[in-house]
Amino acid sequence: MDSKAQASAEFILLFGGIMVVVLLAIHMYKNYMNDLSGQIQSNEVRDFNNQLNSLGKYFR
Known part of the structure; x- marks a missing residue:
């Protein structure tokens, strides 16, 4: 009976460790994603977006 209780306790501890x-x-x-979002707001991306928007008038 004690070995079943010990096995259950070990599984609970293992599961807790995995969750941590x-x-x-x-x-x-x-x-990481928060830091990456700050880099995406750069001038190069903004300029590229503006160029794409200016090309949009040729496709309307």
Whole structure:
């Protein structure tokens, strides 16, 4: 009976450890995406978008 309880406790601890790793990875990915969004707002992207918009008048 004790071995079944120990196995259950080990599975709970293993699952908890996996959840901690997943939550840390999600947090790091969120920070990465926030940093990336700041870089996407650069002048080069804005200029490219303006050029695409100016080409739009030829396709209307």
